[in-house]
Amino acid sequence: MGFAETFKALSDPVRREILMLLKEKPLSAGEIGSHFEMTGATISYHLNILKKADLVTEEREKNFIFYDLNVSVVEEVMLWLSDLRGGDGDEKRA
Amino acid sequence: MGFAETFKALSDPVRREILMLLKEKPLSAGEIGSHFEMTGATISYHLNILKKADLVTEEREKNFIFYDLNVSVVEEVMLWLSDLRGGDGDEKRA
DNA sequence: TATCTAATTAGATATTTTTCTAAATAATAT
DNA sequence: ATATTATTTAGAAAAATATCTAATTAGATA
Numbered sequence: 733m734g735f736a737e738t739f740k741a742l743s744d745p746v747r748r749e750i751l752m753l754l755k756e757k758p759l760s761a762g763e764i765g766s767h768f769e770m771t772g773a774t775i776s777y778h779l780n781i782l783k784k785a786d787l788v789t790e791e792r793e794k795n796f797i798f799y800d801l802n803v804s805v806v807e808e809v810m811l812w813l814s815d816l817r818g819g820d821g822d823e824k825r826a
Numbered sequence: 827m828g829f830a831e832t833f834k835a836l837s838d839p840v841r842r843e844i845l846m847l848l849k850e851k852p853l854s855a856g857e858i859g860s861h862f863e864m865t866g867a868t869i870s871y872h873l874n875i876l877k878k879a880d881l882v883t884e885e886r887e888k889n890f891i892f893y894d895l896n897v898s899v900v901e902e903v904m905l906w907l908s909d910l911r912g913g914d915g916d917e918k919r920a
Numbered sequence: 921t922a923t924c925t926a927a928t929t930a931g932a933t934a935t936t937t938t939t940c941t942a943a944a945t946a947a948t949a950t
Numbered sequence: 951a952t953a954t955t956a957t958t959t960a961g962a963a964a965a966a967t968a969t970c971t972a973a974t975t976a977g978a979t980a
Contacts, residue, residue, distance in 0.1 A: 736839050743837030744968085745830050755910055761927055774969055776928050795926055795977055806911045810904055816849055817900045838938085855957055868939055870958050889947055889956055 734785075738809055741785035746770070747778050751801055754788060758800040828879075832903055835879035840864070841872050845895055848882060852894040 741747055750764055765775040779799060782788045787806070788799045835841055844858055859869040873893060876882045881900070882893045 735842070739833070739837045739842070743833045746968090748829070748833070751910055755912060762925095765927095770968095771970060772927065773929080773971080777968070780928085792977085795924095797927065801910070803911050806907055810907045810911070813900055813904045813907070816845055816895070817897050817904070818849055840938090856955095859957095864938095865940065866957065867941080867959080871938075874958085886947085889949095889954095891957065 735809070735812055737785045738787065738805060741781050741787055742809070744778070744781075747782055750775075750778060750782065750799075751787060754799060754801040758791070758798040760796040760798050762796070764799065829903070829906055831879045832881065832899060835875050835881055836903070838872070838875075841876055844869075844872060844876065844893075845881060848893060848895040852885070852892040854890040854892050856890070858893065 742751075746768065749767070753759060753764060753767060761772065761775060761779060764779070765772050768775060779788065779790075782799075783790060785805070787802055789802050791798050791800070836845075840862065843861070847853060847858060847861060855866065855869060855873060858873070859866050862869065873882065873884075876893075877884060879899070881896055883896050885892050885894070
């Protein structure tokens with residue numbers, strides 16, 4: 733699945749903010765866009781990058797496309813960082 | 827300290843590999859460079875980005891500059907991800 | 921079917937990033 | 951003081967990224 737894509741996706745502030753919005757609940761592309769001073773096209777571009785990185789899932793409902801955070805990939809990134817940091821990821825009980 | 831800089835620094839594969847090398851032990855700029863097919867100048871550029879993101883520390887010793895991983899910033903990134911993921915970061919015991 | 925709304929795709933541009941070569945610093949050793 | 955070694959800085963070129971406007975697609979509804 734590739735950490736390169738995932739970290740790349742996380743490296744942009746707009747995309748991190750989108751993820752934080754999705755933390756609360758799934759939102760349509762339009763709802764997401766309304767939080768930013770950007771065109772829908774640009775939001776779509778960012779959503780696509782998040783989707784490719786598997787950080788979000790999309791689901792069609794009527795005329796809308798709802799995006800949702802994919803927690804499992806977030807956890808995979810945490811594991812990578814945990815490995816970098818060394819130890820067993822549960823240092824406080826070592 | 828700024829997550830933007832930190833995530834940006836983590837978004838490059840060369841820089842992530844450098845961090846993984848430093849996980850083992852501090853290394854000089856030259857030793858780091860010898861792991862890559864790049865000029866020392868380019869390695870220096872990457873080290874500078876990691877330094878600005880506070881992901882590595884540097885220490886002079888004789889004619890060498892040794893770089894070391896700064897674990898605490900890695901942990902801060904993990905906390906950000908933990909927040910994104912929701913819950914208390916210790917889900918398995920919830 | 922025609923039209924409306926939500927969202928994406930295409931193409932262009934500006935900015936940022938990565939990399940190089942060459943020159944400059946810093947510290948050590950002769 | 952000079953030369954040597956390790957590393958960084960400066961400046962330039964190539965590649966990737968983020969953004970826009972305009973056009974297109976997908977689905978829903980009249």
